[in-house]
Amino acid sequence: MINHILPYWLLRIFHRVDGVLLAALSLLVFMGGVTLYSATDAYNDPTQLYRQGVHFLIGLSLMVIFSQIRSKTLRQWAIWLYGAGVFLLILVLLVGVSKKGAQRWLYIGVDIQPAEIMKLAVPMMIAYYFSEKPLPPRFIDVVIALVLVFVPMLLIMKQPDLGTSLLIATSGFFVIYLAGLSWWLIGGAVVLVSIAAPLMYFFGMHDYQRKRIDVLLNPESDTLGTGYHIYQSKIAIGSGGVYGKGWMHGDQSHLDFLPERHTDFIFAVFGEEFGLMGNLVLMGLYLFIIWRGLYIAIKGEDTFARLLAGSLSMTFFFYLFVNTGMVSGLLPVVGVPLPLISYGGTSVVTLMVAFGIIMGMKRRKRVYQQEN
């Protein structure tokens, strides 16, 4: 029916968009909006809620646009995007803008954060690199891929922005994993990391980072200082109970005990107001979205498409895991938003673009075949 109403070009555009994934994402964004309404007290001041709506619409448009881009095209952009990203990161370290002790921004009329570009550019670059090679990769290719990961990672770590550098590195590692990195090497890496982590703790961290880990291991030790965030968010989640305190009835969040409640700690607001039941629904929805992304990856048009779609889906999971793990007190405090729920334009737009890319990676059926 709809085929007869809409013009052919528009139909073609929508055909490339994965309807299932879009529906699930829309539901997630809706849940995010509901939570944000409560977390920002939108009945008093709806500005932030409106803005988040605008972010979503921008993200949605970009998603539709990126979903049109075929893997062959995107592949060609990879190296340029990556190269430009690394260049900008170097510029940041040389002439960047400092805020709160970290030099992460470039001023070009507005402040931009080049690390955001690398969230997409790094997996694209590694996927591009492996798509040229026979898989599973040879050892030398793995080493080169790792160098491609470490260069931006170290540049970002230098800013310093440990959280983002780990996230970006992880998205690169996911590509290497999906490319078929030997299980032995993976095992070896796990062992190496578990040895390196304590060394890193003692020699490679800033005091504030070390403190976050101390607090994670013993949160009650510092309930007024660094531990305050985690302590308050655990109280918020825990006091929510099975069914939650009800929408708009979270005491912890509404009485300002919970810091960053509309951004990084929104999961605590959600948990307090909707309880364990809400969490089950939310986790189910996230799982569905991630699995759908992975399914699309399997259906990818070529190696680049598969690797990129798979790693972006896994990265999406990783954001989710790091955020919920942090808010529920399992992981140290790292500034990662809850994907598509936390307030914040950059994050929403980047994620929607990533889903657009994932959708575009799907193997194309010819549109005319359907018309027959």
Place this chain on the structure above:
Amino acid sequence: MGERLSIKTERDEQNLFNVRIIVAAVLILFALVGITVRAYHLQVIEHDKYAELSREHYQKRIPIPPNRGQIYDRNGTLLAGSHIQYVLEIVRDSIGDENNDGKTNIKDVEGVVGRLGKLIPLTEKDVRIFTQDVKKFKYQPIPIRENLTEEEVAKFSVNRPRFPGVNLEMRMERYYPLHEVASHVIGYVGRIDEGDLEHLNKDEYLGTSHIGKTGVEASHEGRLHGQAGYHLVEVDAYGKQQSVIDEKAPVGGQDLFLGLDIKTQITAETLLKEEGKGAIVALDPRTGEVLALASVPTFDPNLFIDGISRKDYTDLNTDPDRPLYNRALQGVYPPGSTIKPMAGMSGLISGIMSPGSRVNDPGFFRLSGQKHVFRCWNKRGHGSVDLKLAITQSCDTYFYTLANRMGIDKFSGYMKSFGFGKPTGVDMPSEASGLMPSPEWKEKRYKSAWYPGDTVSVGIGQGYWLATPMQLAHAASIMANRGVRVKPHILRSTRIAANREPELIKPEYLDAVNANDKDWSVVLAGMEAVMMPGGTARGAGAGAAYRIAGKTGTAQVFGLAGGSYNAGRIAKRLRDHALFVGFAPADDPKIAVGVVVENASGSGGHTAAPMARKVMDAYLLKKYLDDAPVEPEVEKQGADKPPANAAASPAADAGVQDDLHD
């Protein structure tokens, strides 16, 4: 061939990729299950803990302190009340600037204080304490000036619009309208200190700044305080009040009516002030109610309410007369001859003496086989005396003999049944137990054996024996009751609100002293004779409108080696204490009195007994000594006495008597 290889590679790559994706999908499932398990842990297993923490966070109890009960005497005269005190408080979050343009400037606290200081005088101390506290609290009101005068209140009220965020609050503050009168009984309240915090119920005292420190204020703290109420309010992370969830009104403390008859009390204090130091305790023997409890010198309890100044405190503490020391309950004195009626009763009860038993008094007593003599106060001796005469003339030899025959163990046992040697249990703090000596006690205290001579001294209330004025009055009331023992108590009745009837406190009976009626009659007749011509207190008993029973006593402070005692010739602090116990009317006792005058100008009969008489007159006949119109009357009556006894008194007595009425 190459193409096939490529196809195979393509398929292998897809398979490899599929495996990787499936492994990833499973791991992701596990990870998200892990997050959910974590949520389950927090939201189900540890839910109670976090729910409680959350409640604690956002609910705050704002206590409403109860109004403290008032204290009255038995006739409803106010002894301790509460009045409104005005306090200026500043809430930092709400202060504004002088231009009153609606903008608040939290940083300008100093400016506001400066402007306020021009209107209402603020001391440096006020400002310093305020500045310390104000930094900590943004939304809480912090007091800056207490005790505003009416004039200052009016001044501030007019200028209030200039001071947004500065509030005039009312608080209830304790005051003692009679100042120095009965201060040892009433006691005082003071700021709650560390020591108080250790034993009080903190919930009940949130919002209360003062607590009873001594006297009835302390001993009946529980009744006076009442129960605190509260507002349960929801607060945000900054402590700002959002809404009231629940509230409970406070229950005011009970009003207390003391047994004290304030006019009798004033009479007793006035009498003691003439002599300097001492204590008078008057009890109602039927109920045990304390009718008067005077300890002189006294102090003004109002000084203590808002923290006594260092100078006042030093003055009170270094005063050699120790005005803070409650002599009536904490002072211990050798009871001297005042215990002879009780000793006499013990002789009769034990059967060692009979009413008719006679003892020959040659002027001294000597233990068989020993050289040392125990002198009777009358060196010439009283000759052959029976019990009644021994009491009337206070013959020491009779009681030396009695105690020696009875032995210390039995003797102390009987005296303990008259309340000596332990606190009477009156409802006042820090009552001393006095000392009823025994061989065990001496062994422990002095590592020394008990000698028969020790018993002999104890027989006339000397030796190691120490008693409080309260114990003397208590023993007198046991005599008045013919053995029935009622525990003394200061609290007569309580009422829970001004519109309710006061509820009487029931007397508490202790183990009675059992003896047959004839024996009581003999001893009581002796006590009555003390107050009559031929008795040691004949002067005090003269012209009484009712029958009085009593016994005088004199306690040595300074041992005189052989020389004769003359109060006028030795330093005041070394003079003997004068004592008296008694009750009246003898045929229907309504008041029992114990008097101790420290370093008195005369003997028990000449100094202490007339005081007891005046206290009895005050209570029984309402002849008070509190103000000018009453006083001359009493004095005239006193002046009547000397001629009546002049003949019977030793020459020195008249002189002492005159001293009293100087």
